[in-house]
Amino acid sequence: MYAILDIETTGGKYNEEGITEIAIYKFDGHQVVDQFISLVNPEREIQPFVVNLTGINSGMLRHAPKFYEIAKRIVEITEDCILVAHNAQFDYRILCTEFRRLGFEYIRPSLCTVELAKDLIPEQPSYSLGKLVRSLGIPVTDRHRASGDALATVKLFKMLLDKDTTKSIIQQSIRLNPKLQLEPRHLDIIAELPSITGVYYIHKADGGIIYIGKSNNIKKRINQHFTNTNQKSKKIQDQVTAVTYETTGSELVALLKESEEIKRIKPIFNRALRRTTFTHALYSFIDDNGYINLKIDVADGRKNPITTFSNKQSGKSFITKVVEDYKLCQKLTGLYKTKTSCFNYDIKTCEGACIGKEPAESYNKRVTELINKNSYKNKNMVIIDKGRDIDERSAILIENGVFKGLGFFNLNYQINNIEVLESIITPMQNNRDTQHIIQSYLRRNNRVKIILFG
Structure with a gap:
């Protein structure tokens, strides 16, 4: 018996994604004998590119069941079944992650239709689900929705069963998915690490640093390094002998320290991060x-x-939001290509700058407010954030638009002039990456305290 499934997720960091929709078809090799389809409230933000891809937004999921409410049904419908999915490693990992959050170890054998198709239908131009089923003449509706993709996978799997005339290839491709077992030395390293925000350094036998990272939970992040199955993680697992760390309290401080340390030390497994972090x-x-x-x-x-911005989609999402927040014109922000009025003018939410109806002076005033809020060019300011202890805060100093460095101060210590401030600051390099890190952090964290000074 097979449980053929497809999962849509929120996107986001590895092992931090949430399920937004799931579809499971129980298949006996000839026909579907049971099915389960549901939207899921992931209790976390959906990445904008995922909303564009699937059409699933937070509003649709507000009243959807949470995962724990459907977990029993998933266990029941997949009991004594082989899980089948297109790129099964992804769907199986997401399911296991969700069950692990509930304290339940979910283990099922699995089959991947990508791997099977490469064996049984070789030399296809693409093995992505959409292109593969199209080239094979398999109809698909509701692409990038769980039910549509799972049904297409059912039809694809049925074709693969027919092509496996010896009935051996599929049998040999079943993965038993045993629970990941950490090596004793990895367990010893993790046991010594705290669940705090900071920068961590992964060392090899001679003490050399092979990887630098930052995390809001160092213990959890190192555990991910030791359980991930990608090539980089496997190499780190082979070479690691120790992990050291520096507590920062603030994620912003951790990001700035990580960036500077990677540039200074140039660890072998940080090659991707040494490149500019924005596009x-x-x-x-x-x-x-x-x-x-x-x-x-x-x-x-x-x-x-x-x-x-880290990518084009992030920039587009930002523009879409500020057009609404500042009542800006879609045409003058590049969102709506037209020679006449923008769409927002037609629905009375644009004042008419697109057709010269709103005076440039009043429109530019709002744009200037937006620019001033999101740029610290020529500004003198201190960003106050969390510290390493409950009675401590961190301070990031910017003078005339230039990042000077950071430091920590006790809450009883008054920062009231530039001389006092400079005495606690450790100088750091100012570059395009630090500017990106600071601006991105301030966009995401509206409650961070900022002190302007002359």
Whole structure:
């Protein structure tokens, strides 16, 4: 008996994703004998690119059952079944992660239709589900929704069963998915680590640092390094002999320290992180009619951006939000290409800057407010955030738009002038990466305290 499934998730960091939709079809090799389909409230944010891909948004999931409410049904419908999925390693990992959060160890044998298709239908131009079923003439509806993708996988799996004439290839491809067992030395390392925010350093036998990272929970993050199955993690697992760490309390401090340490030490497994951490930026220009226009574009080192983004989608999501928050024009922010009025003007939420109805002076005032809020160019300010202890705070100093460094101070210690502040600051390098880190953090954390000074 087979349980053919597809899962849609929130996206996000590895092992921190949540399920937004699940579809399971119980298949006896000839026909579907049972099914379970449900939206799921993931109790976490859905990444914007996932909303665009699946059409599933937070509003749709507000009244959906949480995972613990459907967990029993999932256990029952998959009991004594082989799990089948397109890229089964992903779906199986997500299910196991959700069950582990409930304190339940979910173990099922599995089959991957990607691997089976490569064996039984070789030389296909692509083995992604959409392209593969299209090339095989298998109809698919509701692409990127759990039910549609799971039904397409049922039809694909039925075809693969027919092509396995010896009935041996599928049998040999079943994975038993035993519970991951950590080596004793890995367990010893994890046992010594705290569940705190900070920067961690992974060392090899001679003491050399092979990887630097930051986490809001160092113990949990190292555990992920030791249980992940990708190539980089396996190499780290082979070479690690010790993990040291530095407590920061603040995620922003951890991000800044991680960036500087990677640039200074250049660990072998941080190659990807040594590259610039952003790809797109927000720029402004004044058009022929005197209006300030905004544009998300590929980051260009020769230009001065207002703020930067990790990817294009992040920038687009930011623009979409500020258009609403500041009542800006879709046309003048690059969201709506038109020679006449923007869509928001037609529904009375744009004041008409797109057709010259709103004076440039009043429109530009709101754009300038947005720019000032999201750029610290020419500003003198201190960002106050969490410290390493309950009676401590961290301080990030920016002078004339330049990041100078960071430090920690006791709550009883008054920071009231620049001389006192500079005495507790440890100097650090200012570069495009630190600017991106600070601006991105401030966008995500509106409650961070900022002190402006002359």
